[in-house]
Amino acid sequence: MKILAVCGMGFGSSMMLKMTVEQVLKELNQVADVETADFSTAASLPADLIVTNEEFAKQLDDGSKPVIAIENIADSQEVKEKLIVYVG
Template sequence: MNTKKCLIMCRTGMGSSMMLKIKVDKLIDKKGYPMDVTHDAFSGFAGQQNVDIIITMEDLIDEFKDSSAYVIGVKDITDTAYIEQELDKYFAQA
């Protein structure tokens, strides 16, 4: 399977996205997901349209409705089980 590009975004690109990136990196180590992960502020999305997966806070989901990427909206950044479940769904269909 090809390595997928994952972009983790929050409004400012500092707190939430970095915490989510740390959690996703741990899931990659645990599950072996073939992903390259970066994080950015929502304003940086325009320059990074070529991504396969977007992980963001749930309140930003509508901002990506025109994207072809698989979008995961997170309510609670500590809920690693939810993120794992969504990534499992994505890779089962990929």
């Protein structure tokens, strides 16, 4: 599974989100390739799942792949609750 952590520029908050997603995946004993991306290129990159903030989620959700909207990118419990639906 490939997961994209997306923010405006692709290296600030997306890196924090990537680390949170990786922490949650480890807790769930799941393996995935988690990469960061900027908003403008995220839709064109191959991925099974996009994780981003609420504003970008609305714009990236075109029905081609699941998009998870996260309110607090450092909240591992929120990420876990939303991610578990897709990774088990």
